[in-house]
Amino acid sequence: MSKTAAALSAPGPKLIGYFPAGFPTLAESVEAAVVMCEAGVDVLEFGVPYSDPVMDGLVIQKATEEALANGFKLRQLFDAVKQVTSRVSKPVLVMTYWNPVLQYGIERFAQDLAASGAAGLITPDLIPDEAAEWLRVSDELKLDRVFLVAPTSTDERAAVAAKLSRGFVYAVSTMGITGAREDLDTLARGVVAKVRKADPEQQVAVGIGISTAEQASEVNEYSDGAIVGSVFVRAYSQGGKDALAAKVRELVAGLKK
């Protein structure tokens, strides 16, 4: 079983935390990632800054824009991941839009990723239909690969994503982009149910729009974990790594109540 799937299937509610690599600088993003793991996230999602992030809301857009402006380069990613994985034992997944992987070379990217100690990739703009080479390479290197299922996905597509994902399936909670939302859509329950129906053994985590401990708890009642990003990025922007740690602890405390 993948390390990520194992972490998510252990008893109790789970929190998956996102942070962009290179934000505001490479060294600071490594510290932030370590802080998040130490403060209690169960899985870390380390994001690759990209010039055209169509799935992301303003908070993450601004952060990744800043990372790029501060000189983030793809080759630094693997070293940064290695620094994180050498200091904490939580599974680290890299979240990336597809073009950076294509340009680096799918095979080379996967090899460097495996060598860095990362568990695998979350690919927001790569659907299984376009993923033939990535499926092959990730099988060879035993890397996790997380595909998304949306409220509008057919049962058929949900089943394909459930079958081909490893680590977990990313259930998109709501129609929209990343960013905190007050009322989390009930759509999320339906998405999780679709995946469960297709494969009861598969892990499913819910993301997009989760900002509070109550939401994260609620999501954990029917899924294997809550994915939280924008709120952490905002906390860091406002108060640095102390505020980030406090935010993670606040959500974890709310979750375990």
Add this chain to the structure above:
Amino acid sequence: MSESLRDQTGPYFGEFGGRFVPESLIAALDELEATYRAAKADPTFRAELAELHKNYTGRPSIITEAKRFSEYAGGARILLKREDLNHTGSHKINNVLGQALLAKRMGKKRIIAETGAGQHGVASATAAALFGLDCVVYMGEVDTERQALNVARMRLLGAEVIPVTTGSRTLKDAINEALRDWVTNVDSTHYLLGTVAGPHPFPEMVRDFHSVIGNEAREQMIRDFGGLPTAVAACVGGGSNAIGIFHAFLDDEDVRLVGYEAAGDGMDTDRHAATLNFGKPGVLHGARSYILQDEDGQTVESHSISAGLDYPGVGPEHSWLKDLGRADYFGISDAEAMDALKLLSQTEGIIPAIETAHALAGALKLGKELGAGSTILINLSGRGDKDMETAAKYFGLIGSK
């Protein structure tokens, strides 16, 4: 080439095209594709669109022989396919009317669009007014400034124009913002994409809606101008007007197809938008195609005096035609385009859009290469009214002298 290039459909044009988008959009793309396929086979839909072309847009557009302009083109005979005479002033309306009819069929009450030069936004706002739809247009902040007149036109037509302030604040970022809106509002909203880029089925569908340009022109050439042209020329931003006029000629092996990209400050500088000349294959805005990008796959900002060509990507079918060698793509600098804009204005009394002026400048060079006896058919994709402020500044036309 034994197989017909004209019959090629999506999702792939060779290794280009596809769907590199968030899963959230797949259902909408499937619905659009199914609606489009059904409409294409439905005589009612075809009749409805043909009626709009005839009595709203003013099709067929005429071909004008540019006799005085030809004198500067090495003896080549220059013919202009007058898409500038369409209602709203450019080729963009052909695609917009087609997609607006599809939006109606899908029961979507709201359309969103991206725009660079504003011509696609104006056409979308126009169709929204005609069909009683809500319309939101995303436009890079830089473009809202250089095409201010079109912003006013869209607003007067009842559309909401949202300036996009992220990234390079041009067309590329307007597309990102439109995609984000679409992901959020996909139930109620059709994304009326304005060029032959984006995820399947957009490249194929938008091409089909613009293929009326080449279909008419090919017939007009044979009927009124003594046969097929030696070459067909068009400017290439995303590539819609170019594919629209190329498509009918794809299987005419003797007809050269030439696209002109924006070379901005020049082909020997790094400030340009010449994607097919300097880009590499990659994924942007949902399709695999040539892209201006750095080694990390980060999109590089493009530069052009022309908002409509200022785009670091290009439609996948053009990437395919380039790799096949069926079409050639060259760069035209800001200065060359502006000279051609002035030349056409002063030799023919036709003020073209700055986008279109790139094709005109290209044809002047191509004519010298092809020589006397050759015929070049140019897609005169739009008129220059929207560009008067840029042109006035560029040529110093406002003032007492």
